[in-house]
Amino acid sequence: MNLNRMYALSIRHLYLIKGSFPRILDLIYWPTIQIILWGFISKFFTMYSDYYTNTVGVILSCAILYDFLFRSSISFNMLFLEEIWSRNFTNLFVAPLKISEIIIALTCTALLRTLIGIVPAVLLMSPLFGVSIVDMGPSLILLFLSLYVFGITLGVLVTSGLLRFGPSFENTAWSSLFLLAPLGCVYYPLSILPDWLQIISKFLPLVYIFEEARSILVNNIVNYENIINALLLNIIYFSIAVGVFYYSFYGARKKGTLVNMGE
Amino acid sequence: MSIELKNLNKNYEKFKAVKNLDFKIETGSIIGLLGPNGCGKTTTIGMILGLIKPTSGEILVRGKNVEIEKNRIEVLEKMNFISPYVELPKKLTVRENLIVYGKMYEVKNLKNKINNLIDELHLGEFEKKKTGELSSGQKNRVSLAKSLINSPEILLLDEPTASLDPDTGDYIRSYIENYAKKNNTTILLASHNMNEVERLCSKVMMMKGGKIIDEGTCKDLIIKHGRLNLEETFLKIIRE
Incomplete structure (x- = not known):
């Protein structure tokens, strides 16, 4: 055993952490998010332990819905990251592809990628736990649509960051959704959040989607106001995200990152 | 398809990567772009491909300004690129x-x-x-x-034979040479391989510090600088 050699290997990684603020932030980020998310879940179950008593599968259904959102966003990001990792990125941007064509192609491919991942999980729910998300009825389609649009919106925003700042923005791709989990009220109602956080959360379509999902699963009531709110917010955010993508492309051309992407 | 660069500049904040490039590549000609690392060759190619936005100046391909999105897409349909x-x-x-x-x-x-x-x-x-x-x-x-x-009617080649063994390199060069002759393709070749440039290019432009500091046929440049071959000429020009 040689201490110097082991020390050398350790400081190689310490230098990396010391020289990269995003890496330090990343180390702090995950435990903080976990604590916040599970803190609110624990608070909810402590205060309303009988809320889900007669409703089997509410948490499981919400988990599936949240995973659908997660998969759609990550799928979009992954399609873009794959091009960076394979160093094929520049080839795409010297092909006669319009920005709108890139966004539409990735959006459609991301849907396919998401479905490949989520359909087996949905099918397994029933034999394993006796719960079927399909029981939510036709409004489930609207919830999935809303989640998909929001997932793609996040994907477009993260991809804009990748375009503008290069692969160093990659960590954001992985962490963006986890930030929204506590605020999106996936596993508990909006009322469990402190008042000031409720105000922020109401700007997220997720709150309306998951409130609606619980309304259907627990009370068997479809509240179209929630669905409309979610869709309207989604349209606004998606339009902003597309604008940001165009702006990032312009910025990347100005900065020259399209040539050196992946290096 | 011709390529024309008019007073082209690219600055990265305070660093001037390309300074006042002004040249025209006629249809069907093969032009070499030579220079040391960091002299602005890749930036120039990047600007022609629309990957980099020029700070000022114009790039016209078949008379069309590639900075206009519609033109950029139209031009890219007839252009292609290779880089290691x-x-x-x-x-x-x-x-x-x-x-x-x-x-x-x-x-x-x-x-x-x-x-x-x-x-x-x-x-x-x-x-x-x-x-x-x-x-x-x-x-x-x-x-x-x-x-x-x-x-493609225009091919932009950024060190197309870098890191290849001599046999494969020679094969690629021959192929490009024949392809260009057969199809009247306009080629801009950035390379550090002087033999490659001598063999393929009808004209050479030497870049240093973002500017073109000399240009001409390989033979003319060799004679002008009193050297035996392009490699020696290149070294003399960039070290001056």
């Missing part, structure tokens, strides 16, 4: 990669086009192999096939 720093997706087979890019460039009779390229560039024995599993010489030939998939 850009690769094709490694997990796709050679044929799959060519199909993807053929569709992207809307190539007509794609199957025939791919078969021809596979024959001409001798890719047949590994067309079903994943691109990532190929040797660098084989990958280079596949990249060349991709760059010819749309039968």
Whole structure:
């Protein structure tokens, strides 16, 4: 055993952490998010332990819905990251592809990628736990649509960051959704959040989607106001995200990152 | 298709990467862009390809300003590019990669086009192999096939034979030479390989510090600087 050699290997990684603020932030980020998310879940179950008593599968259904959102966003990001990792990125941007064509192609491919991942999980729910998300009825389609649009919106925003700042923005791709989990009220109602956080959360379509999902699963009531709110917010955010993508492309051309992407 | 650069500049904040480039490449000619690392060759090629936005000046391809989005897309349909720093997706087979890019460039009779390229560039024995599993010489030939998939009228070649063994390098050079003659292709070649430049280029532009500091035919430059070959001439010019 040689201490110097082991020390050398350790400081190689310490230098990396010391020289990269995003890496330090990343180390702090995950435990903080976990604590916040599970803190609110624990608070909810402590205060309303009988809320889900007669409703089997509410948490499981919400988990599936949240995973659908997660998969759609990550799928979009992954399609873009794959091009960076394979160093094929520049080839795409010297092909006669319009920005709108890139966004539409990735959006459609991301849907396919998401479905490949989520359909087996949905099918397994029933034999394993006796719960079927399909029981939510036709409004489930609207919830999935809303989640998909929001997932793609996040994907477009993260991809804009990748375009503008290069692969160093990659960590954001992985962490963006986890930030929204506590605020999106996936596993508990909006009322469990402190008042000031409720105000922020109401700007997220997720709150309306998951409130609606619980309304259907627990009370068997479809509240179209929630669905409309979610869709309207989604349209606004998606339009902003597309604008940001165009702006990032312009910025990347100005900065020259399209040539050196992946290096 | 001709390429014309008019008083082209590119600044990265305070650093001036390209300064007042002004030249025209006539249709069907092969022009060499030479210079030390960091002299602005890749930035110049990047600007012609629309990957980098010039700080000022104009790039006209067949008289059309490529900074206008509609023109950029139109020009890219007739242009292609090869660089050792850009690769094709490694997990796709050679044929799959060519199909993807053929569709992207809307190539007509794609199957025939791919078969021809596979024959001409001798890719047949590994067309079903994943691109990532190929040797660098084989990958280079596949990249060349991709760059010819749309039968480009303009080819931008950034060190097309870098890191290749002499035999493969010679093969690629011969292919490019014949292809350009046969199709009247306009080529801008950035290279550190002086033999390659002497063999392929009708004219050479020497870049240093973002500017063109000398230009002419290889023969004229060698005579002008009193050297025996282009490599010695290059060294003299960039060290002055």
